[in-house]
Amino acid sequence: MPELPEVQTVVNHIRPDLIGKYILGIEPLWTKTLNNFSPDDLSGKHKIINVIRRAKFIIIELENFILAIHLRMTGKLYFLKDDLLHKHTRVVFYIENSQDLIFEDTRKFGRIYLYKDLSYINSRHGPEPLGKNFTTDWLLENLKMKKRNIKALLLDQSFISGLGNIYVDESLWESGIHPNSISCAIPKTKVIRLHTAIQSILEESIRQLGTTFNSFSFLNGQSGNYSNELKIFGRYNMPCLKCENKIIKFRVSGRGTHICTNCQKKHLK
DNA sequence: CCATGAACCTGGTCGC
């Protein structure tokens, strides 16, 4: 589930119940989930100072460390409801005066990291698309400097952070750009449209609590509504909402990709 | 520098 809006939604949901509380311990049920530390490294009580999002990480700020949680494909983070551990529970966080915080993850790709601060993550991630550094000029300049497939570039977290397969497809459709375009060949007017599209799509999705499919929910039962707003992703064989042309699906940079060939033009050298 | 494919995992769906 986890692109920027979904991760932000999880953060918004658990933050109020975690701030000021103490983590008493961490118990991994699938040890590989704890990527670079063991429960002993976090022995004793640790006060939770804040909970924020950076890129696709949920960051739990402690007094001397941060815990960085990455959901990857199927991770979920939520408070235990009725003392029944789900089959795919991978890590349990014990919190003082609180229900346990559960990390559940069917496919076991998710990882939890312990760092001193955000510097390592920051060094390997591009700007936040909803942050003040992601300007139209920044995008114009940096697309020009690269000679890469635009979809691969937007998915590259070291270039810009937080976008994933859904929101890249949506943004490229909205701005009329074929995903196999070469970044430096996209005309200025389209880059400006792309910048606007990325921001407005992410903002609207956050308002709708993100995108969730079928019964998948992460907020103790609630689910995101942005799936109803998707214009191109998952609409294979359905009519394009701009021109009625049939939406096709193919593979770009290893990912299932949806486009309207009529609306999205390929810009090459 | 860039593209591609495999690896990490489990489960759902589709066709026969």
Add this chain to the structure above:
DNA sequence: TGCGACCAGGTTCATG
């Protein structure tokens, strides 16, 4: 019902 093939919202690593 069963079985194999293929797919999945992510990231990293090796290879050409």
